[in-house]
Amino acid sequence: SEMCIRDREEGLFRISGEQSVLVAIKKRFDKGKKVSFRDHNDPHTIAGVLKLWLRELPEPLFTYELYDSFLESTKPQDLSIRIECIKQVINVLPLGNKAIIRVLLHFLHFMEQFSNKNKMTASNLAIVFGPTLLAPPNQTCLLYTS
Numbered sequence: 001s002e003m004c005i006r007d008r009e010e011g012l013f014r015i016s017g018e019q020s021v022l023v024a025i026k027k028r029f030d031k032g033k034k035v036s037f038r039d040h041n042d043p044h045t046i047a048g049v050l051k052l053w054l055r056e057l058p059e060p061l062f063t064y065e066l067y068d069s070f071l072e073s074t075k076p077q078d079l080s081i082r083i084e085c086i087k088q089v090i091n092v093l094p095l096g097n098k099a100i101i102r103v104l105l106h107f108l109h110f111m112e113q114f115s116n117k118n119k120m121t122a123s124n125l126a127i128v129f130g131p132t133l134l135a136p137p138n139q140t141c142l143l144y145t146s
Helices: 002-006 019-030 043-055 064-073 079-092 095-112 122-133
Strands: none
Touching: 019 043, 043 122, 064 079, 079 095, 095 122
16 A cells, blocks of 8 residues: 555655645645645655644643653653653643644554664654654753854
8 A cells, every 4th residue: 555655665754855845735734724645745745744743833742841740750760660650641631632642652653663664763753753742841042142
């Protein structure tokens, strides 16, 4: 199937798609118009739309309010305790965030199954998506002057 070919695309999420097409798709989304991805045959552009959508959310899916809690939840050395702590923090997220995270993580896990071809290991996916999904509150751009 077409999806099976695309999930094996090397560098998916790391290679930029066609910017003009990505912007056009985003504009359709922003206007509430339906977008058919069947009209677009560049998987890098489609992947870019997902990354752009996540990046432009007003708040990361793992919310600013829970940022410190997420960091704390990863500290226990015992894996079963760490997993339980992470689950507890996820349970506090808004329902919409949880629904999107569930689908996104399922999709990323699926993509990782083909990492021997697409080069998107769990580590590479974390590098691409981590800063967008979990970011500290009050993250500001620092300007340096000489």
